[in-house]
Amino acid sequence: MNFLLIIFQRLVMCITYKITPGDYVFIRDLIVCSDEAYLNELYNEITRNSDFLCSFTLYESIKNNKKIKLLELNNKNIETGYNIFPKVFCEIADLRHLTIIGLNLCKLPNRFENLKDLKILNLSNNKFQEFPKVLFSLTTLKTLSININKITMIPSKIIEMTGLETLNINHSYNLKNIYVDLCKLENLKELDLSFNILLFANENFIDCSMYSDSHLNTNSGYCDENSSMDKHGETFSCLKNLLIHNNSLSLFPSYFQNFVNLEELDISENDFEKIPDEIYSFSKLKKLEINHNRIKIINIGNNIFNNMLKLCIRNNEILQCSISDNALQSLVSLDLSVNRIYKLDNNILKLKQLKYLIIFNNVLTEIEKYHHTRSGPSYLNLELKNISVLANIFYYNNIEKLIIRCSERFDGSIDIFENASANSKIKYLNLSNCYLANIPNTIFKLTNLTVFIANNNRIVELKNVFGT
Numbered sequence: 001m002n003f004l005l006i007i008f009q010r011l012v013m014c015i016t017y018k019i020t021p022g023d024y025v026f027i028r029d030l031i032v033c034s035d036e037a038y039l040n041e042l043y044n045e046i047t048r049n050s051d052f053l054c055s056f057t058l059y060e061s062i063k064n065n066k067k068i069k070l071l072e073l074n075n076k077n078i079e080t081g082y083n084i085f086p087k088v089f090c091e092i093a094d095l096r097h098l099t100i101i102g103l104n105l106c107k108l109p110n111r112f113e114n115l116k117d118l119k120i121l122n123l124s125n126n127k128f129q130e131f132p133k134v135l136f137s138l139t140t141l142k143t144l145s146i147n148i149n150k151i152t153m154i155p156s157k158i159i160e161m162t163g164l165e166t167l168n169i170n171h172s173y174n175l176k177n178i179y180v181d182l183c184k185l186e187n188l189k190e191l192d193l194s195f196n197i198l199l200f201a202n203e204n205f206i207d208c209s210m211y212s213d214s215h216l217n218t219n220s221g222y223c224d225e226n227s228s229m230d231k232h233g234e235t236f237s238c239l240k241n242l243l244i245h246n247n248s249l250s251l252f253p254s255y256f257q258n259f260v261n262l263e264e265l266d267i268s269e270n271d272f273e274k275i276p277d278e279i280y281s282f283s284k285l286k287k288l289e290i291n292h293n294r295i296k297i298i299n300i301g302n303n304i305f306n307n308m309l310k311l312c313i314r315n316n317e318i319l320q321c322s323i324s325d326n327a328l329q330s331l332v333s334l335d336l337s338v339n340r341i342y343k344l345d346n347n348i349l350k351l352k353q354l355k356y357l358i359i360f361n362n363v364l365t366e367i368e369k370y371h372h373t374r375s376g377p378s379y380l381n382l383e384l385k386n387i388s389v390l391a392n393i394f395y396y397n398n399i400e401k402l403i404i405r406c407s408e409r410f411d412g413s414i415d416i417f418e419n420a421s422a423n424s425k426i427k428y429l430n431l432s433n434c435y436l437a438n439i440p441n442t443i444f445k446l447t448n449l450t451v452f453i454a455n456n457n458r459i460v461e462l463k464n465v466f467g468t
Contacts, residue, residue: 012061016071019054019086021047030058031091042088049075054086059097067097073104082106082127090114101125113137124148124168136160147171147192154178163187170194170243177205183236183258190241194266200247206255235260245269245289252276260284268292268312275313280304291315291335302326314338314358323347337361337381344382346370349396355379363407367392377401377425386410387434394419401428409435417442424448432456439463 019027024046033039046052053074059067068089075084083104089095090111095118102125112134119140123132124147135141136157144161145168152174158164159181167182169175170192176199182188183206199205241264242256249270262282268291275290275298287310295316302324305311310333318339324347333356334348341362348357349370356379365385369392377400384390388410393399394417417440420426428451436457443449 012059014057014059016057017055019046019052019056019088021050021052027088031088032093033091042091045075045084045087051076064094065096066092066094067099068092068095069099070101070103076104080106085109085112087111093117096120098122108132108134110134116140119143121145129174131155131158133157139163142166142187144168150174152176154182156181158182159184161185166190168192170196172196173198175199176202180206183239186238188238190243191239192243193247194243195246197246197248200244200249200253203253205253234258237261240264242266252278254278257281263287265289275300283307286310288312298322300324300327304328306330309333311335321345321348323351325350329353332356334358342366344368344393346372357381359383360403360405364389369395371395372398383407384434387416387431387436388412388414390416391419394421394424397421397423397425400425402426403430404434405432406434415442416440417445420445422447427451429453 017026024043028039033042051074053072054070055072056068056070073083075086076082077084085100085105085108087109089098090109091114095115097120098115098118099122101122104127105123106127106129115138117140118138120143121141122145124145126149128146128149128151131146131151131154135144139161140163141161142163143166144164147168148171151169151172153176154169156179158179162185164185165187167188167190171194173196175196178199193199235258237260239259239262242259242262243266244253245266245268247270249267250272252267257278260282261284263284264287265279265282265285266289267276268289270293272290272293272295274295279285279288285305285308288305288308289312291312292315295313295318298313298318298321300323304324304327306327306329308328308331311328311331312335314335314337316339318336318341320343321336321341328351330353331351332353334351334354335358337358338361341359342364343366344359344364346368350372355377358381360381360383363383363385367389372395378398379401380393380399381403382393383405384407386406386408390404391414393402420442422445424446425448426446427448429446429449430453432453432455434454434457436454436459438459438461439454443452
């Protein structure tokens with residue numbers, strides 16, 4: 001037995017083991033098995049294979065809760081070439097967290113149902129071609145990650161996994177359909193279906209064929225237009241976080257409108273040309289990521305997204321952004337970086353709760369003049385055509401941290417701080433890469449300034465512009 005012992009501040013013991021045909025007796029201390037005949041069967045699985053090797057790390061807390069991560073496994077089935085999961089791990093008491101990533105597994109043994117205390121299971125990057133049926137017996141499992149496998153469907157019996165809160169099944173390139181029972185799990189809060197292009201290629205990927213004939217389209221086996229389970233029928237209130245990025249979507253899957261209490265949604269890396277209208281119905285949405293699409297215009301109407309805290313729309317083709325006065329009333333962070341925005345409008349600057357505006361890699365040629373002061377600091381990161389564009393930003397007297405970068409030199413004469421108020425709140429100012437030849441004398445107006453950075457400029461004479 002090879003092991004490494006580490007004690008963490010939270011009193012967690014960490015031991016790395018290596019099981020071989022010549023070194024395996026120590027596992028008797030890890031398992032709860034009083035049946036000597038079955039214990040010998042566990043040993044035989046190891047000893048009958050001269051090439052058997054399994055290394056794993058065991059983390060054990062002071063409360064005896066265990067976490068195991070399998071690091072290496074050589075226990076091949078001669079006929080299939082896939083590894084066989086060692087049954088000994090099905091007999092470990094108080095196992096809460098099990099990680100089995102990239103070990104060439106295609107099945108789990110029936111004894112896996114013994115792991116009644118298991119809360120977190122990661123089976124990613126293996127060779128599963130179907131959803132392991134033995135998992136249906138693990139009713140207290142909370143988090144299941146089964147990414148990067150060859151599963152073709154999520155079966156109806158998943159409804160038996162009543163404790164499931166998080167399901168990650170991304171990068172499942174063979175996945176074609178999902179039984180509607182998945183949506184009915186009462187505790188499911190997070191669902192990751194990203195990188196599943198084949199799944200979303202079929203508009204009717206939610207399979208309702210386990211329901212009565214009146215709900216079926218006899219040709220396809222999917223919910224028909226009159227089904228009580230269709231997109232306008234039953235709603236599912238538990239799901240809070242949905243990830244469907246990288247799926248080549250140009251339309252939002254209408255069935256997902258049934259997740260009425262969504263708080264986080266990621267539809268990045270798709271083919272949307274606008275924010276999908278269906279999303280506006282998610283009144284409780286707090287975070288929306290719609291990066292790397294083909295959106296050209298943002299138009300957010302009154303009373304839309306008023307619970308949203310973070311909106312990320314970077315790496316699109318946005319030219320203009322229109323936000324109504326009564327929209328995004330709670331927004332704290334707005335990321336519009338890497339677009340084609342040329343004008344910073346006051347409909348962005350006047351967002352009441354906005355603290356972080358990230359808009360770099362948009363070459364601004366104009367900042368709209370907007371007199372505004374409110375409580376709460378703001379952070380801005382802007383890229384300007386040249387430094388002459390900057391002056392109007394100081395009408396907005398709520399900025400605490402300001403980072404500026406310019407794409408070209410300005411040869412004219414301008415006082416960039418002329419609009420700074422006597423009680424300017426700016427504490428941090430970064431004018432690096434702005435082609436500055438000097439530090440403007442009027443920087444003294446920024447009476448609360450504590451950090452000033454001006455790297456990579458063309459300053460030839462450094463004067464004392466800050467006073468003594």
